[in-house]
Amino acid sequence: HDYHSLGQFHYNALFLGMMHFQDLYNHDVARVQRCDIHYVTPDGRLVPFCSFxxxxxxxxxxxxxxxxMSIKDWETITKKKLKDQKYSRNIKKLIEGEPYRRHYSKFFDIDSxxxxDHIKASQRFGIPVIQ
Known part of the structure; x- marks a missing residue:
């Protein structure tokens, strides 16, 4: 057994995941007992997503x-600025990367x-770009 065949399966499969979102008016204890998505809190409690x-x-x-903690406290402790932690896409690095080329070259000529245009496509979806 290896995961290669599982990976191949996923190329031709569409995973549909569904979750019953609850609020105070439709909170269902029986459903919470069957919940398989949990939060682990810092004090070690395991809390079902719905109840959390x-x-x-x-x-x-x-x-x-x-x-x-406050942002100011976090920045003091980590010696980092929160605004500097925001993801920005390096388009040149992305399109030159092996995974991008391997997957997208099947659909279009990346170098053409x-x-x-790559930058505009990312910006159109609101993704910050490093140029």
Whole structure:
């Protein structure tokens, strides 16, 4: 057994994942008991996704209040600026990379598209670009 055949299967398959989003008006304890998506809180609790967000004052808000910190404190501790952590796409590095070329060369001639058009395509979707 290897994962190569599984990878090949995924090229021709479409995964559909669904989740029942709940709120205070349709919170279903039986469904929560079957939940397979969880948050692990810093104090070690395992909280089902549905409950974490449905009852925010009990789980999400409390956890953020107890374990969260201000941006200023985070920047002081990490010696980093939050604004510098935002993802920016390096188009030239992306289109010259082996995975990009391997996958997209099957659909179009990558080198026939000017760099400016690659940049515009990313910007059209709101992705910050490093030029």
């Amino acid at each position: 967000n449905v009852i925010p004052e009990l789980y999400r808000d409390r956890t953020q209040r107890v374990y969260g 598209i000017p760099l400016e």
